[in-house]
Amino acid sequence: MQRKAIFNNKLLPYLLLAPQLAITFVFFFWPAGEAVWYSFIRQDAFGISKQFVGFENFTDLFADPLYHQVIINTLIFSLAVTVLAMGLALGLAVLADRHIRGKDGYRTLLIWPYAVAPAIAAILYIFLFHPDIGLIGRALKAAGVDWNYTLNGNQAMLVVVLAAAWKQVSYNFLFFLAGLQSIPRSVLEAAAIDGASATYRFRTVIFPLLSPTTFFLLVINITYAFFDTFGIIDALTKGGPGNATQTLIYRAYIDGRVNLDLGSSSAQSVVLMIAVMALTFVQFRFIERKVHY
Amino acid sequence: MQRRHILLGTSGLLAAPFIAPSARAQGRTEIQFWYGLGGALGERVAEQVTRFNESQPRFRVNANFRGSYVEVMTGAIAAWRAGTPPHIAQVFEVGTATMMAAGPAIRPTHELLGEAGITLDPKRYLAGVRGYYSDTQGRMVSMPHNSSSAVLWINLDAFEKAGLSTTDLPKTWAEIRAAAQKIKATNAAEIPISTAWPTWVMFEQMSSIHDVGLATKANGFEGLDAQMNLGAPIFAKHTNMLLEMQREGTFVYGGRDGDGFASFPAGKAAMSFNSSAGRAQVQREAKFRWASVVLPYHGDVTQSPRNGVIGGASLWTLTARNRTAEEYRGVAEFYRFISEVEQDKWWHHVTGYVPLTLAAYEASRAEGFYTQNPGADAAIIQLSRAEPTPNSQGFRLGGFVEIRNIIQEELERGFQGQQNAETLLGNANRRADVVLRNFERANRR
Numbered sequence: 055m056q057r058k059a060i061f062n063n064k065l066l067p068y069l070l071l072a073p074q075l076a077i078t079f080v081f082f083f084w085p086a087g088e089a090v091w092y093s094f095i096r097q098d099a100f101g102i103s104k105q106f107v108g109f110e111n112f113t114d115l116f117a118d119p120l121y122h123q124v125i126i127n128t129l130i131f132s133l134a135v136t137v138l139a140m141g142l143a144l145g146l147a148v149l150a151d152r153h154i155r156g157k158d159g160y161r162t163l164l165i166w167p168y169a170v171a172p173a174i175a176a177i178l179y180i181f182l183f184h185p186d187i188g189l190i191g192r193a194l195k196a197a198g199v200d201w202n203y204t205l206n207g208n209q210a211m212l213v214v215v216l217a218a219a220w221k222q223v224s225y226n227f228l229f230f231l232a233g234l235q236s237i238p239r240s241v242l243e244a245a246a247i248d249g250a251s252a253t254y255r256f257r258t259v260i261f262p263l264l265s266p267t268t269f270f271l272l273v274i275n276i277t278y279a280f281f282d283t284f285g286i287i288d289a290l291t292k293g294g295p296g297n298a299t300q301t302l303i304y305r306a307y308i309d310g311r312v313n314l315d316l317g318s319s320s321a322q323s324v325v326l327m328i329a330v331m332a333l334t335f336v337q338f339r340f341i342e343r344k345v346h347y
Numbered sequence: 348m349q350r351r352h353i354l355l356g357t358s359g360l361l362a363a364p365f366i367a368p369s370a371r372a373q374g375r376t377e378i379q380f381w382y383g384l385g386g387a388l389g390e391r392v393a394e395q396v397t398r399f400n401e402s403q404p405r406f407r408v409n410a411n412f413r414g415s416y417v418e419v420m421t422g423a424i425a426a427w428r429a430g431t432p433p434h435i436a437q438v439f440e441v442g443t444a445t446m447m448a449a450g451p452a453i454r455p456t457h458e459l460l461g462e463a464g465i466t467l468d469p470k471r472y473l474a475g476v477r478g479y480y481s482d483t484q485g486r487m488v489s490m491p492h493n494s495s496s497a498v499l500w501i502n503l504d505a506f507e508k509a510g511l512s513t514t515d516l517p518k519t520w521a522e523i524r525a526a527a528q529k530i531k532a533t534n535a536a537e538i539p540i541s542t543a544w545p546t547w548v549m550f551e552q553m554s555s556i557h558d559v560g561l562a563t564k565a566n567g568f569e570g571l572d573a574q575m576n577l578g579a580p581i582f583a584k585h586t587n588m589l590l591e592m593q594r595e596g597t598f599v600y601g602g603r604d605g606d607g608f609a610s611f612p613a614g615k616a617a618m619s620f621n622s623s624a625g626r627a628q629v630q631r632e633a634k635f636r637w638a639s640v641v642l643p644y645h646g647d648v649t650q651s652p653r654n655g656v657i658g659g660a661s662l663w664t665l666t667a668r669n670r671t672a673e674e675y676r677g678v679a680e681f682y683r684f685i686s687e688v689e690q691d692k693w694w695h696h697v698t699g700y701v702p703l704t705l706a707a708y709e710a711s712r713a714e715g716f717y718t719q720n721p722g723a724d725a726a727i728i729q730l731s732r733a734e735p736t737p738n739s740q741g742f743r744l745g746g747f748v749e750i751r752n753i754i755q756e757e758l759e760r761g762f763q764g765q766q767n768a769e770t771l772l773g774n775a776n777r778r779a780d781v782v783l784r785n786f787e788r789a790n791r792r
Contacts, residue, residue: 098789100449101428105789120778186610204602205762292603295759311421313749314445315785 086327092320099314111321120297121305128301131215132279138219139275140268143226148256150227151234161231168224172285179217179290203291207298210291214299217290218283226271233267234260265345273337280330302326375407378677379433382410383419383660384493387627391698392437398693399684406677408435416442416660417748423665427452432665434678437492439660440479441747444567446663447488448745448790454664454675456682457486462672463679467686471704475654475730479741480661483568489661490682493700495624496655496726497548499523499643502536503636505617509535516638519646520588527597527618536617539597543608543621545758546751547658548642549585550577555656555739556644557581562783565737567744571787575750577776581648586761586768593762600762603755622658623726626699639722641729653739655729659700701727745786750779 093111097104115121150161167175183191185202194201203209237260245255261268284303287293293300293308300308302322310319382392389412396410413419416439423436438446446453460467469477469487475496480489503513509530517523527539542548554561559581564573592598599616601607611619612632620642629637644652664678684690691707694700696716702708708727711717717724733739744750757775760766766774 096785096789098448098786099424099445100452102450102452103790186615204606205600205759207763294603294756295763296756296765308752312417312752313746313782314421314424315746315749315789317789318785 089320089323089327092316093324095320096317099316101316107317111317112325115318115321115325123297124300124302124305127211127297127299128280128303131211131218131283131299131301132276134211134215135218135222135279135283136272136275138215139222140226140271142219143223143271144230144268146223146227147230147234148260150231164227165224167221168228170221172221172283173289175217175221176286176289179213179220179286183213183216203295205295207295210295210299214283214287214290217286218279221286222275222278226275229267229271230264233264237263269337269342269345272341273334276333276337277330280326302329375405376671376673376677378406378408378435378674378681380408380410380435380437380662380681381413381419381423381433382437383413383416383439384437385412385415388493388624388698391694394697395685395690395694398690399681402684403680406680408677408681420445423663424452427665427667430668432667434665434670434674435681436663436665437660438489438663440658440741441751443480443489443661443741444743444745444747444786447482447743448571448786452666453488454666455482455486455488456480456490456664457488459664459675459679460682463676465679465683467683471686471706473701473703473705473708473727473731474735475657475741476701476703478735479657489663490685491703492660492662492685493624493694493698494657494659494661494703494730495622495700496657496729497544497552497620497642498623498639498722498725498729499641500611500619500621500625500629501638501640502611502614502617502633503638504614505530505536505635509533509617513636513638516640518641518643520585520643521646523618523643524588524592524597527592528595530617531595531597536615538599538601538610538616540592540618541599541601541607541610541616542619543601543605543625544658545600545603545607546754548620549589549758550582550754551742552642552655553581553585555654555741556642556652557648558653558736558738560738561742562744565740566742567783568737568740571745571783571790573744573783575776575779575783577754577772577779581645582772583768584645584648586758586772589758590761590768600759603752623701623723624659624699626723639725641725641732651733653733654731654735655726656739656741657701657730699723701730705731744783745790746782749782753778753782 094106094108095104096107096110146164150157150164154160170178180188182188183201183203185191185195185204191201191203200206201209203213241259241263242255245259250258280301281303283301284307287299287301287304288307291299293304303326306319306322306326309315309322380396382389384392393410396408400407411433413422416437419436420438420442423432423438426432432452467487469481469485472487472491473494476491476494477487479494480491481487501516506513506516506526509526510533511526511529517526523540530536530539551561554566559579560566560576562573562575564570567573589598593600599610601610605621608619608621608625610616611621612629614633614635623639626639629639642652642655662682664675685694686703688704688706688710691702691704692710695702695707695711702711708724712724735741754775757766757771757778760774761768761771
């Protein structure tokens with residue numbers, strides 16, 4: 055059957071697409087375009103005086119050694135959050151996929167953290183890890199550990215990574231569990247009959263069959279670590295101590311909204327945009343090849 | 348040209364329905380007022396506005412809580428860019444330079460009052476408060492609203508336990524340090540000294556009290572080309588002392604902004620520094636005897652400490668294209684109302700902020716408010732004990748929020764043991780100068 059016959063009118067398809075395109079334009083392209091435009095401008099907070107400065111906002115940014123540190127922070131943070139959140143979730147999902155008593159309740163409970171707002175999650179972690187008022191923090195100090203994440207940069211990074219990963223575990227868990235349940239039992243049984251051990255089965259059968267899910271979650275988790283962890287960092291450490299937990303998105307927020315330096319903040323947003331485009335490209339180009347659908 | 352950023356545009360759209368239909372409802376002129384004080388203090392602001400609305404039939408102020416100080420300021424600026432700003436925005440003191448440089452966006456208070464035919468003598472206001480919000484000709488640009496100063500909070504029970512006098516309290520840093528060492532030696536408190544607002548207390552206040560500029564050009568009052576002055580000996584001396592005290596365990600860093608104060612009302616810290624507006628919290632939570640006294644000074648640097656500087660916020664009148672004279676008149680009337688002695692006194696008593704006017708201070712003293720609430724006048728004494736000098740009248744530094752954070756960050760690196768006082772101050776000075784230069788370039792007209 056010829057599809058073309060349905061739309062004789064050349065305008066109609068565009069008309070039908072128009073609402074979607076309008077939304078995409080107004081909510082995505084326009085703001086993104088404004089950010090790109092602002093990144094070439096120096097202006098005061100009120101936008102009263104504006105001056106085109108070319109790439110100056112970008113050169114200033116990359117000349118700042120602290121920005122280099124922020125890039126490194128972001129890489130460490132994103133990698134740690136992704137590995138931790140996905141690893142834990144996969145482990146939990148494999149356990150929950152077994153035939154255990156009360157597994158429905160167990161699964162439901164594991165999903166709870168996802169519903170916790172980032173700021174609340176951060177408060178929970180303060181009550182756990184704060185050196186003076188935190189449960190674990192005080193226990194660590196009592197055990198002789200020099201624990202104070204308000205002054206120790208590595209400890210601060212550890213706490214924000216834990217809090218950010220904890221929030222994402224539930225989401226990953228849901229998808230991994232669904233992925234595990236969609237693996238045909240017959241394949242696993244065949245492998246078992248062939249004498250493959252549980253770990254061997256996991257490595258050669260389950261994990262490859264799970265790869266579409268894993269790949270999807272990888273993209274989602276990296277994006278999460280890059281963009282959605284701002285609330286946790288703000289409530290827990292405000293990027294400190296020093297600049298130890300400042301990430302790209304947090305710095306863009308501080309420079310734009312607190313320091314009212316729209317030029318630099320826009321330049322940082324553009325850098326982030328390019329980074330994510332590159333990241334997504336690499337993921338789809340190179341990692342997706344290894345994925346079995 | 349007024350370019351509309353999409354985000355700014357949306358906030359304007361959101362704000363518009365609140366303004367348009369309600370304007371002139373019931374024949375009253377509506378005045379929008381955005382503020383950034385939450386909790387108990389926010390309730391007091393709402394009460395202050397209600398008092399004004401009930402005092403006259405002509406104007407109606409709508410007080411709107413818009414989140415933190417930062418959120419009020421960015422929100423108001425975004426709304427101005429979108430053409431729908433509130434009439435009044437409460438802006439914290441560190442935002443003063445940004446607002447002052449905003450030329451056409453603001454209506455200076457002296458102009459506003461002049462047009463409304465209201466005369467408010469600037470001399471009526473506390474010197475330390477007035478100076479901070481005035482231009483170089485001494486005319487008030489914004490309206491003082493809630494001002495505090497940093498004071499020293501002392502846990503008297505801990506002092507007694509350590510065998511220290513509870514009446515002859517320490518006045519200099521040397522005495523403070525000696526007391527802290529004794530508290531540590533006798534284990535009278537877990538933390539001998541902590542502080543809230545590290546930059547405000549340890550740099551801004553110390554600069555003012557010792558009459559040394561934090562920056563050149565009278566701390567930026569005389570021009571956008573000011574440069575940081577952290578190379579001055581007093582900052583090295585003070586930072587070195589803090590780092591030493593941290594190493595010997597007499598000073599414990601408790602985090603940025605207000606975080607470091609939590610240990611005081613909890614009874615863990617024997618001494619702490621915080622805004623005088625922390626009084627309500629201490630009154631409510633502290634289960635021990637306490638005192639609040641003026642900030643210590645370095646006795647070997649000066650024998651006559653100058654005034655401290657204020658913290659808090661002031662009210663800024665924002666312009667809009669379609670704003671009528673009647674609306675400006677309403678704003679002016681509101682300013683006059685909150686400056687009345689009775690209103691000012693009430694505000695001072697229920698919030699813990701210092702009074703705006705000398706008359707309210709005198710009236711409170713005559714009523715015996717300070718004998719019933721000892722230490723409630725510490726901040727006022729500190730603000731008015733000397734005529735402000737160019738170094739102690741306040742700060743007019745562009746990007747001051749960022750500068751405060753830079754100093755905090757470098758201080759943290761010092762406390763981490765990553766750098767000594769000289770490197771710390773050098774780095775802070777260099778980074779803050781970059782902020783000043785960027786502000787200067789962005790605001791050059």
